[in-house]
Amino acid sequence: MKIERLNQDKIRIFLTFDDLLERGIQKEDMWREIPKVHELFSEMMDQAYTELGFDANGPLAVEVFALPAQGMVVIVTRGKVGARPEERAMEEEENDEDVYELEVTMEQSDVVLYAFRDFEDVIAACKQLNTAGLSEDGRLYVYNNKYMLAFEPAGLELARYQALIALLAEYGEAASVTTAVLDEYGKVIIPSKAVTEICVHF
Structure with a gap:
């Protein structure tokens, strides 16, 4: 708690x-x-x-x-x-x-949200997600000196959903904030297709 x-x-x-x-x-x-x-x-x-x-x-x-x-x-x-x-x-x-x-x-909330201590972890997670074919449309925020990846896996089949969570958990930790808080107090860095964007530029 x-x-x-x-x-x-x-x-x-x-x-x-x-x-x-x-x-x-x-x-x-x-x-x-x-x-x-x-x-x-x-x-x-x-x-x-x-x-x-x-x-x-x-x-x-x-x-x-x-x-x-x-x-x-x-x-x-x-x-x-x-x-x-x-x-x-x-x-x-x-x-x-x-x-x-x-x-x-x-x-x-149907949003999957994971926090990362530094940007290198975000890049590593995104590359793994991309390799696994899990580059779902995502958003990248900065909030409280952490990077936050948010996904809305509506309609995603269970196996892919579980794989998404497992890969994110390897590099980050489940965040205890809602996207409403992020939208109000955080800063959006990549508003959509965050995994693809990061893999293209890094």
């Missing part, structure tokens, strides 16, 4: 599938109001307070993004409950004094 502060009232938590498995939670359970999910949320808020001093008292808006092959990203924002009535609210009591008033939004 990794927690980082986005601003004074917003944090991002990255849960790997192992984090969920250790707690006996399936990905689909995050959509349901069950005690295990409540316990996980309490644990996340405790850790956010310990690591970042993020006090989760009061109304909270919680967005959960499922990332294929990587895990889940949970965005917690203070003071936003009631902004969107169509979202379902759930309440959770950690103890008698603290009440979390939550508004939960679930989103499924």
Whole structure:
């Protein structure tokens, strides 16, 4: 579980599938109001307070993004409950004094996103993908001093999808951000056909 502060009232938590498995939670359970999910949320808020001093008292808006092959990203924002009535609210009591008033939004992301420490790793990964015939249309970003390759493998057959993930994992690591964050805070270097472009120029 990794927690980082986005601003004074917003944090991002990255849960790997192992984090969920250790707690006996399936990905689909995050959509349901069950005690295990409540316990996980309490644990996340405790850790956010310990690591970042993020006090989760009061109304909270919680967005959960499922990332294929990587895990889940949970965005917690203070003071936003009631902004969107169509979202379902759930309440959770950690103890008698603290009440979390939550508004939960679930989103499924089909984007495969991997981070690389330096450009040489990006080049090596792209050359391997190209050799394997996996030069799917991709985008290259820079964000937080790392290079990010993003792919939208919609309609890609399972074997090719798994091969894409396996090759990316050899050179990079699964990123815990969404493309919405990259579009807003990152910089697009190659907007499309990133693997092909890199192989042609490097």
